[in-house]
Amino acid sequence: MVDDNRRNGNFWALALERAHLGLWDWNLSTGDCYYSPTWSKMLGYEEGELANTPDLWLKLTHPDDRQ
Template identity: 75%
Template sequence: MADKKDRNGEFWELALERAHLGVWDWDLRTGDCFYSAMWSQMLGYGEGELAETSDLWLQLTHPDDRERAVASGERHIAGLTDSIETELRLKHKSGHWVWVLDRGGVVERDAEG
């Protein structure tokens, strides 16, 4: 079973890498965040160069896109939407802006939402 699970994980990692898709995960209970190597690379950073904090994406988000992006996330976390889909600009390490399509959704809810 572990071999199949390992292969499955490797499959998805390779598929996401080949598709140039960055992945992020935010645990609202603990505040812990994960940003994949490809997510960092899309913004010109090497693995481990960026702090994996919940406010990192907000720091990197273009000021004109922040309010809309935050509102989209808040609506989804409140259970008002099935998923998040927001186009926004994130700041590349070299200083230019990179347009991204951010898609996501709550994977698990507890009694409090």
């Protein structure tokens, strides 16, 4: 069993990376967004190529699909 002290951000980041799972997070209080490198790669973009903005989903959605 893994010691609870090891279950920090690095632990979960590594687990997500090894599982090839993308992750995004939006802090509603600050408006800050985070999109993991794997999330970007899943959409065909390089790490850091996309802006960490809350309207990114809308920008990436085809205009016909926005409604």
